[in-house]
Amino acid sequence: MTDLDPATAAAADFYDQHYACCKPLFLEPGMRCTLGSPDRPKHCRFCGLSEPEVQFKTDAHALPAAFGRIGLFSNYECDACNSYFGKGIENDLGNWTKPMRTLMRIKGRSGVPTIKEPGGGKGWRVEYSTGAFQLSEYEGDPHFTIDEQAKQLRFELHRDPYIPVAALKGLVKIGLTLLPEVELAHFSETFDWIRNPDHSQSFVAEFPIIRTFISGPMPNDKVTLMLLRRRSGVTTVPYAFYVIGLGNEVLQVFIPSLSQDQCINGQPLSLVPFPTPGSFDAKAYGRPRVNTIDLTGRETVRGEKVPATFGFDGIVQPEADSNAGGAGQ
Ligand SMILES: [Zn+2]
Numbered sequence: 001m002t003d004l005d006p007a008t009a010a011a012a013d014f015y016d017q018h019y020a021c022c023k024p025l026f027l028e029p030g031m032r033c034t035l036g037s038p039d040r041p042k043h044c045r046f047c048g049l050s051e052p053e054v055q056f057k058t059d060a061h062a063l064p065a066a067f068g069r070i071g072l073f074s075n076y077e078c079d080a081c082n083s084y085f086g087k088g089i090e091n092d093l094g095n096w097t098k099p100m101r102t103l104m105r106i107k108g109r110s111g112v113p114t115i116k117e118p119g120g121g122k123g124w125r126v127e128y129s130t131g132a133f134q135l136s137e138y139e140g141d142p143h144f145t146i147d148e149q150a151k152q153l154r155f156e157l158h159r160d161p162y163i164p165v166a167a168l169k170g171l172v173k174i175g176l177t178l179l180p181e182v183e184l185a186h187f188s189e190t191f192d193w194i195r196n197p198d199h200s201q202s203f204v205a206e207f208p209i210i211r212t213f214i215s216g217p218m219p220n221d222k223v224t225l226m227l228l229r230r231r232s233g234v235t236t237v238p239y240a241f242y243v244i245g246l247g248n249e250v251l252q253v254f255i256p257s258l259s260q261d262q263c264i265n266g267q268p269l270s271l272v273p274f275p276t277p278g279s280f281d282a283k284a285y286g287r288p289r290v291n292t293i294d295l296t297g298r299e300t301v302r303g304e305k306v307p308a309t310f311g312f313d314g315i316v317q318p319e320a321d322s323n324a325g326g327a328g329q
Contacts, residue, residue, distance in 0.1 A: 019229060060074050060076075060078075085194075126157060187256075204261070243274050245276070
């Protein structure tokens with residue numbers, strides 16, 4: 001690890017002064033970690049009901065399948081809420097994250113997601129199998145642009161339909177799952193909001209997701225989660241957020257609290273992004289890139305395109321007369 005650059009050190013200082021971090025979770029394949037007490041009767045923090053009124057037979061994933069096969073569960077989500085979120089906001093979150101999971105080779109229940117040209121029939125296809133990406137396109141319908149000199153391959157993926165604010169609720173739900181019991185009272189309206197199937201209801205005025213992209217080879221099977229809460233006496237920053245690091249991406253997601261965030265009401269949100277360690281080799285891959293994502297849209301988004309650029313070591317043309325090529329990262 002190299003020394004922190006001044007901007008990263010300043011950001012680390014800012015967060016240290018304004019926030020306290022709960023114990024971070026470092027999750028790896030094969031681990032199983034369950035949040036909350038297993039004591040009976042269990043209580044669901046999402047609907048407020050307890051056993052025996054509601055049941056807790058199914059494993060409730062604290063991180064939905066949208067983030068890969070991660071063994072993080074909770075004892076405080078009942079079967080009915082688990083099913084309700086799984087069919088609703090977690091499905092939108094899954095569709096929103098799918099291109100990212102394909103590009104970063106994040107394995108879900110059925111492997112790394114394959115993305116095909118929408119509309120069925122013959123078209124382009126991006127698939128990861130046997131340790132390399134398999135890219136297919138058909139004559140007369142080119143989809144991939146190869147820059148041999150730069151050793152770059154450029155193309156677009158498409159997203160399955162999703163409602164942005166539903167995906168946002170899915171992200172906030174992860175934060176609500178991470179909260180310790182003592183904090184829950186500050187978030188009662190936030191629980192109501194994520195449970196509300198009417199996505200037209202507005203909640204908070206400003207709701208950016210801060211995304212940091214770290215180029216270069218990064219582990220694609222480990223997840224880091226950090227929950228941060230404002231230090232007492234501080235009134236200039238949002239009350240709580242969490243950071244999730246997965247593959248090349250780090251997302252910083254606010255967990256709004258109507259009561260605790262009153263002090264920043266009406267003020268433009270200006271926060272330095274949460275510092276990330278950056279790439280293993282900053283010289284080769286550059287500094288992390290930061291952008292903000294607005295997921296407050298209430299209408300279903302269809303056919304959204306996601307541009308992608310791969311660096312590659314080599315391309316293998318298949319021997320048969322198909323048009324598929326393979327590109328190793
Ligand atoms: Zn419930």
